[in-house]
Amino acid sequence: MKKDFLETVEGAHLCRVETADVSRCEDSRAFLPDWMFSLMQTGGLLLLAVLLFNLLTSVSAIASTQMADDLVANPMWPGCGTLEWQGVNADVAPNLQTEVKMQVSGLTNRVTVTQHYINHSEQWLNGRYLFPLPENAAVDSLQMKVGERRIEGQIKPRTEARQLYEQAKAEGKRASLLSQQRPNLFTTDVANLGPGESLEITFSYQQSLTYRDGQFSLRFPMTITPRYVPLSMLRNEAQLTDALSLQSPMVDSDALQREQATVNRTDIAVTLNAGVPLAAIRSSSHQIQQQSQSNGQVVISLTKIMPARDFVLEWQPQPEAEPTAALYSQMGQTHLLTPRAGNSVMPDKSRYSLLMLMPPAQSPSTAQPRELILVIDTSGSMGGAALAQAKSAVLFALSSLKPQDNFNIVAFNSDVQPLAPEALPVTAVNLGRAQQFVRCLDADGGTEMAKALRQALPLTNEDNSKTAKDKRLRQVIFMTDGAVANEDELFEMIRNRLGASRLFTVGIGSAPNSHFMHRAAELGRGTFTYIGNMQEVEQKTISLLSKIAAPVLTDVQLHYSDGTVPDYWPASIPDLYMGEPLMVNLRERSEDQPPLLVSGMRNGQRWQQQVQLKASIAALGLDLLWARQQIASLEMMRNGDNRERTTQQATALALKYHLVSHYTSLIAVDVTPVNPAPQHNVQGQAPNMAPVGWQASGNMPQTATDSRLMLVLGLLCLIGALFCGAWRQRLWQARCC
Numbered sequence: 001m002k003k004d005f006l007e008t009v010e011g012a013h014l015c016r017v018e019t020a021d022v023s024r025c026e027d028s029r030a031f032l033p034d035w036m037f038s039l040m041q042t043g044g045l046l047l048l049a050v051l052l053f054n055l056l057t058s059v060s061a062i063a064s065t066q067m068a069d070d071l072v073a074n075p076m077w078p079g080c081g082t083l084e085w086q087g088v089n090a091d092v093a094p095n096l097q098t099e100v101k102m103q104v105s106g107l108t109n110r111v112t113v114t115q116h117y118i119n120h121s122e123q124w125l126n127g128r129y130l131f132p133l134p135e136n137a138a139v140d141s142l143q144m145k146v147g148e149r150r151i152e153g154q155i156k157p158r159t160e161a162r163q164l165y166e167q168a169k170a171e172g173k174r175a176s177l178l179s180q181q182r183p184n185l186f187t188t189d190v191a192n193l194g195p196g197e198s199l200e201i202t203f204s205y206q207q208s209l210t211y212r213d214g215q216f217s218l219r220f221p222m223t224i225t226p227r228y229v230p231l232s233m234l235r236n237e238a239q240l241t242d243a244l245s246l247q248s249p250m251v252d253s254d255a256l257q258r259e260q261a262t263v264n265r266t267d268i269a270v271t272l273n274a275g276v277p278l279a280a281i282r283s284s285s286h287q288i289q290q291q292s293q294s295n296g297q298v299v300i301s302l303t304k305i306m307p308a309r310d311f312v313l314e315w316q317p318q319p320e321a322e323p324t325a326a327l328y329s330q331m332g333q334t335h336l337l338t339p340r341a342g343n344s345v346m347p348d349k350s351r352y353s354l355l356m357l358m359p360p361a362q363s364p365s366t367a368q369p370r371e372l373i374l375v376i377d378t379s380g381s382m383g384g385a386a387l388a389q390a391k392s393a394v395l396f397a398l399s400s401l402k403p404q405d406n407f408n409i410v411a412f413n414s415d416v417q418p419l420a421p422e423a424l425p426v427t428a429v430n431l432g433r434a435q436q437f438v439r440c441l442d443a444d445g446g447t448e449m450a451k452a453l454r455q456a457l458p459l460t461n462e463d464n465s466k467t468a469k470d471k472r473l474r475q476v477i478f479m480t481d482g483a484v485a486n487e488d489e490l491f492e493m494i495r496n497r498l499g500a501s502r503l504f505t506v507g508i509g510s511a512p513n514s515h516f517m518h519r520a521a522e523l524g525r526g527t528f529t530y531i532g533n534m535q536e537v538e539q540k541t542i543s544l545l546s547k548i549a550a551p552v553l554t555d556v557q558l559h560y561s562d563g564t565v566p567d568y569w570p571a572s573i574p575d576l577y578m579g580e581p582l583m584v585n586l587r588e589r590s591e592d593q594p595p596l597l598v599s600g601m602r603n604g605q606r607w608q609q610q611v612q613l614k615a616s617i618a619a620l621g622l623d624l625l626w627a628r629q630q631i632a633s634l635e636m637m638r639n640g641d642n643r644e645r646t647t648q649q650a651t652a653l654a655l656k657y658h659l660v661s662h663y664t665s666l667i668a669v670d671v672t673p674v675n676p677a678p679q680h681n682v683q684g685q686a687p688n689m690a691p692v693g694w695q696a697s698g699n700m701p702q703t704a705t706d707s708r709l710m711l712v713l714g715l716l717c718l719i720g721a722l723f724c725g726a727w728r729q730r731l732w733q734a735r736c737c
Helices: 002-031 034-057 158-170 231-235 237-244 253-258 385-399 428-439 449-456 487-497 514-523 534-547 622-637 643-656 707-736
Strands: 071-073 083-085 095-105 108-118 125-132 138-146 149-152 154-157 173-182 185-193 198-208 210-212 215-220 266-273 278-282 289-292 298-305 311-317 325-331 351-357 370-377 406-412 416-418 473-480 502-508 528-531 554-560 567-569 582-588 596-602 605-611 664-673 682-686
Touching (some): 095 215, 108 185, 138 173, 138 622, 138 664, 154 643, 158 185, 185 198, 231 237, 278 298, 325 622, 351 605, 370 385, 370 449, 385 428, 385 502, 385 534, 406 428, 416 449, 449 473, 449 487, 502 514, 514 528, 514 622, 528 534, 554 582, 567 622, 582 622
Parallel strands (some): 095 266, 125 682, 473 502, 502 528
Antiparallel strands (some): 095 108, 108 198, 138 149, 138 198, 154 664, 173 664, 210 215, 215 311, 266 298, 278 311, 289 298, 325 351, 567 582, 596 605
16 A cells, blocks of 8 residues: 555656656747747758859859860969969960050040960960950951061951851961950950960051040050849840850959069050140059150150059140140041952042030039939949949039939949938938948949939939929939940930930949940930049049039030031030030041031020131041941940841941951951861960959959858858757757656
């Protein structure tokens, strides 16, 4: 009986213990419910899945090569990221040296660029080099020098030129091909460069110069900012091929500087014949050496410079010599057409001219209230000095606002972040809020520019519904490096959404995409401003904001006194602002033409001025500038309905004037085979220098996606779930077993 009693008491005790343990286990489960544990696991896995998806579907903005397997780190420069052309047992990178000679005469610049390729390896090489040129460069000649022989390049349709190059390469012949990928991006292809051999490629182009605020300037780009390729371009095979043509391996210029490297250096010599007495010559980008000549010309030189930023040269006439109008003319074409079999070619007797005319130097009587939209690029390619310049420019712009203005700020990378849903009135509170917003911006993510344009240029009928009293001058200032590959899509968006707004672009950084910046501003009926360093931010921002308060001349048109219209480009002339001249290229059938009239709207009234065409200055290469402008205008007008017709017109123009374009290329082939086994050639691509101040984050660049945030959040969720799971398991074993 005593035994039964003890068993009963012991059983009751065990039951209370088990009940208490179960209760404590349930308490632990209540502390961290199953649904929360599962949510943390699922959330972590989903975030990592999104990260993996982005990495698989996005193209890194740090340009890679189409031949990734053929590019490895160059052991000659440890840690610097230099790439070499790799084949079987390849151990030496080819050397590339560049010489640039400029001949400035008045408003034009004739430039000759020589690229020296040296093969230090023991194998035969085929190579490709992607390089920038000014967006208005009219490239018209190519020479390939082999030993002491020079082979002239021939202009051909793009597809035909590529076929001739591939055929020569397969036959073991030396060949070079010069092609345009964008109006400011070109490629040189070279074939069958033998071991220890050198090859010299020389090409020339013509360009018009910039005259603004009383000074002339030129800009020679020397490297590229890697282009961001949006996902939309990867869904189309043709667009994907186009995107790949813009990719280039990048070299760390700072590391090469520390190593005191002599490779990839550039020499520049400028012979300046301004035609007027000069007050100053300066460069905001490089230290220059000047030497005056007995004939009044000045030679500016730079030797062995690192091609890691654009070269900018400015010269200012003496105040009494500042031009108000200038006309340069040329009779006939630069390149004579070659007669075809059975056909004769009539000589071109046309007169080609470049006209510069300053509008009346009178500011508007009253400043119109405006709605100022400041768009700032905060993508990964803007990291470092570029974003600091852009933020400083926005802060200066905010300080220039008047009480009657409205404003907003739109920051964009992979997404768009506006300061406010709508434009805000200029108050102390709103300005303080805007300044804090700008100071907190960081560079990260992709360059989804289309999203920013949709935000800045909304499709509304607001302008038509406003009364005259309430109407404001709506201006959008777009600050970016323009490092995108989908320019055509963006141009179409600007054309369709501009309305009554005006778009002004501000190029930021050491190597902005000037093609996008110029054409976007032209379509937006605004202007382009380039800010290359922090010292220029205040002066150029204040100058831009003051001059765009109101245009000096709008609705600008050209016509003869008899009412006929000359053949001039650009056909649609943008509004002119204080300190900016009218610049047009003309072609006339003969010298005997009626007086030319320039007209427009000035302060709401009709304005007109006659230009005396007979008092002109002789110049060369003006036909190339006219043809280049007409091709650019045809490309701007191209759409789905007229694509075939505009392509045919642009191709015919480029062939007639011997110009490299999107539709034509220059090809030079040595007829003598030199390589007995061209099928074993090494394939590769020469690198570009990373722009000064440009930051990249290793193999997962900031410009590609928002992957860093996703990676951190995903890992934190998974670590938290694993830690809590282990804690629950130990607690269960300790108390429930």
